[in-house]
Amino acid sequence: MIGEGTLSTNQRKHSYVQERVEVGFFTDPSVCIGCKACEVACKEWNQVPDDGFTWSGNSYDNTGHLGASTWRHVMFLEQDRQKGNQVSGPMSLGDEDPFRWVFLSDVCKHCEEAGCLEACPTGSIVRTEVGSVLVQNDVCNGCGYCVVSCPFGVIDRRPQPLPDAGGAFKCTFCYDRQKSGLVPACAKVCPTESIVFGRLDDLRARGAERVQQLQQSGYRDAQLYDPTETSVRGIHAFFLILGEPEAYGLPPKPQVPTIYLKSAWTAAFATAIASIIATLAAFAFFS
Amino acid sequence: MTTEPRLEQLREKAWQDGVVPGRGVDVVGGPIPRKPGYYGQAVVKPPVWTWEIPLYFFFGGMAGMSAVIASGAVLSHHVDLARVAMWIAVIGGAFISPVLLILDLGRPHLFLNMLRVFKHRSAMSMGAWILTAFGACAVPGLIALELHTHQILPGALDQLLRVAAGIFIVAAAIFGTLLATYTGVLIGASAIPAWFLHRTLLPIHFGTAGLGSAAALLELIGHRIAPLHAIGFFAATVETGLLIWLSIDKHGAADRAIHEHGSGWLVRIGEILNGPVALGLRSFGFIPFAAISFLIGSLVSRIGWIAVGKVSGADPESVFAAEQYVLNHEND
Numbered sequence: 326m327i328g329e330g331t332l333s334t335n336q337r338k339h340s341y342v343q344e345r346v347e348v349g350f351f352t353d354p355s356v357c358i359g360c361k362a363c364e365v366a367c368k369e370w371n372q373v374p375d376d377g378f379t380w381s382g383n384s385y386d387n388t389g390h391l392g393a394s395t396w397r398h399v400m401f402l403e404q405d406r407q408k409g410n411q412v413s414g415p416m417s418l419g420d421e422d423p424f425r426w427v428f429l430s431d432v433c434k435h436c437e438e439a440g441c442l443e444a445c446p447t448g449s450i451v452r453t454e455v456g457s458v459l460v461q462n463d464v465c466n467g468c469g470y471c472v473v474s475c476p477f478g479v480i481d482r483r484p485q486p487l488p489d490a491g492g493a494f495k496c497t498f499c500y501d502r503q504k505s506g507l508v509p510a511c512a513k514v515c516p517t518e519s520i521v522f523g524r525l526d527d528l529r530a531r532g533a534e535r536v537q538q539l540q541q542s543g544y545r546d547a548q549l550y551d552p553t554e555t556s557v558r559g560i561h562a563f564f565l566i567l568g569e570p571e572a573y574g575l576p577p578k579p580q581v582p583t584i585y586l587k588s589a590w591t592a593a594f595a596t597a598i599a600s601i602i603a604t605l606a607a608f609a610f611f612s
Numbered sequence: 613m614t615t616e617p618r619l620e621q622l623r624e625k626a627w628q629d630g631v632v633p634g635r636g637v638d639v640v641g642g643p644i645p646r647k648p649g650y651y652g653q654a655v656v657k658p659p660v661w662t663w664e665i666p667l668y669f670f671f672g673g674m675a676g677m678s679a680v681i682a683s684g685a686v687l688s689h690h691v692d693l694a695r696v697a698m699w700i701a702v703i704g705g706a707f708i709s710p711v712l713l714i715l716d717l718g719r720p721h722l723f724l725n726m727l728r729v730f731k732h733r734s735a736m737s738m739g740a741w742i743l744t745a746f747g748a749c750a751v752p753g754l755i756a757l758e759l760h761t762h763q764i765l766p767g768a769l770d771q772l773l774r775v776a777a778g779i780f781i782v783a784a785a786i787f788g789t790l791l792a793t794y795t796g797v798l799i800g801a802s803a804i805p806a807w808f809l810h811r812t813l814l815p816i817h818f819g820t821a822g823l824g825s826a827a828a829l830l831e832l833i834g835h836r837i838a839p840l841h842a843i844g845f846f847a848a849t850v851e852t853g854l855l856i857w858l859s860i861d862k863h864g865a866a867d868r869a870i871h872e873h874g875s876g877w878l879v880r881i882g883e884i885l886n887g888p889v890a891l892g893l894r895s896f897g898f899i900p901f902a903a904i905s906f907l908i909g910s911l912v913s914r915i916g917w918i919a920v921g922k923v924s925g926a927d928p929e930s931v932f933a934a935e936q937y938v939l940n941h942e943n944d
Binding site: 400440466480490491574578585597598601610 | 657659677681688716718785793799932
């Protein structure tokens with residue numbers, strides 16, 4: 326919990342990779358201060374190129390969306406709702422004009438059933454010992470099929486002339502750091518422990534507890550975002566959200582595209598057989 | 613993404629009006645326009661594919677189905693037609709298609725990595741293997757057929773060639789039907805709403821368009837025979853049916869990229885050209901025009917479907933609407 330200091334799972338050395346323990350991220354916007362340290366730490370450790378120096382005009386978010394060169398993305402939501410039991414300050418007109426500013430650090434979800442992993446035709450995308458989804462940069466040939474197979478729009482192909490252009494990139498869950506017993510860079514640097522790294526089962530318990538705690542203190546629309554009941558079957562990087570997932574650009578009921586294979590292949594085989602029959606019939610009856 | 617000039621514009625407007633009325637995105641007249649989702653950002657990523665992919669769909673479909681026509685021609689002793697059809701199959705399927713696919717890769721020099729693994733749950737992996745198998749059957753099939761027609765080898769060997777040509781051409785035809793239809797599965801089994809909502813229509817459309825364009829090209833080359841006319845008639849009829857299906861099977865915001873925008877026009881123009889227009893021209897005996905109309909229609913609709921993916925993927929509302937639709941029809 327917050328205030329554990331060096332005992333926190335965000336600061337301790339670990340051996341999850343060696344022990345093959347499922348790990349995860351739990352990201353909690355109720356304590357996020359929008360400092361973007363996670364974005365910076367991610368870029369520095371992973372040597373990710375810049376994602377453009379443009380002003381978006383969308384609150385304090387000039388990052389945009391997750392992509393080939395954006396592996397952490399702090400969202401800034403401006404909503405006309407009250408934040409918990411927060412007392413309105415002198416700038417506010419009171420209850421009739423509530424306002425809240427919500428920050429949430431978005432990241433690759435590392436799905437239990439990952440669309441990108443299923444789609445990859447080169448075997449470049451693999452599942453690691455800790456349950457995360459990893460793109461092996463030296464194997465990827467940049468076919469781009471993972472890009473349209475991710476239900477969260479996370480992975481993307483890096484365009485020219487950036488370094489390592491042509492391949493598909495996304496969050497690695499700092500697999501290199503984890504192998505050495507280190508915590509992923511974003512969690513390590515998070516000053517408020519809004520991003521927590523740890524064992525997935527521990528984090529799920531912690532998330533449920535936090536939701537309850539928040540609801541008791543007035544955040545009635547606090548809920549966990551972890552689509553376990555759809556074909557994605559849960560995510561390793563799950564979130565606490567205030568309000569609806571749509572407002573965060575999170576799909577409320579994401580599906581892994583492999584569920585569409587059966588009906589599509591049935592149509593393909595039927596067409597294949599019909600084409601052969603039609604052709605043979607044309608030659609048999611019209612010759 | 614909004615750029616710096618846009619921010620300047622917003623500031624300018626706020627400066628002129630004197631105030632920024634109210635606070636928050638939802639305040640009417642506020643500086644930040646109300647958009648669906650998170651500032652209107654795409655929820656899924658639109659495809660990164662460029663012009664190579666629709667062209668590949670076109671040539672791959674035509675080449676694959678050309679091998680089917682070749683096997684029909686071989687079985688009914690139209691040897692000249694079979695030869696031309698196999699040349700189309702080989703040039704389209706074993707040269708143009710792989711080149712287009714490799715050009716589209718972000719790292720073309722690693723194209724052989726496609727054959728590292730065999731994943732039946734990845735339509736892209738299946739496609740790579742189907743294309744490889746098709747080339748491996750069509751090329752020897754064509755060589756054997758040519759050697760046999762020119763009677764280059766002596767008697768007994770020639771008989772062997774005849775059998776080999778038959779086997780390879782029939783095998784190429786089987787892989788050819790898959791080459792023409794798997795592309796529909798490829799984009800149908802994706803996270804792009806307008807694509808996955810039409811995952812049963814797409815393989816039928818791509819396969820039929822491939823069959824019709826193979827027959828159309830052969831007719832334009834000069835093989836004006838009744839079986840090809842019948843195949844052309846069949847393909848145009850099916851495409852007309854698909855146009856009707858597409859016009860009825862609408863999903864509102866979820867697949868509006870097919871019914872609105874430039875992408876929608878491309879799909880519809882393509883479907884009209886290779887459906888009713890080709891059918892009408894063929895019925896009145898304007899066979900070359902029907903063939904040209906079908907070929908153009910097939911190409912335009914392939915370009916259209918990729919454009920649909922780009923529009924649909926960039927539209928957050930269509931993702932939300934499509935998810936709701938999938939939830940309501942889970943038993944389909």
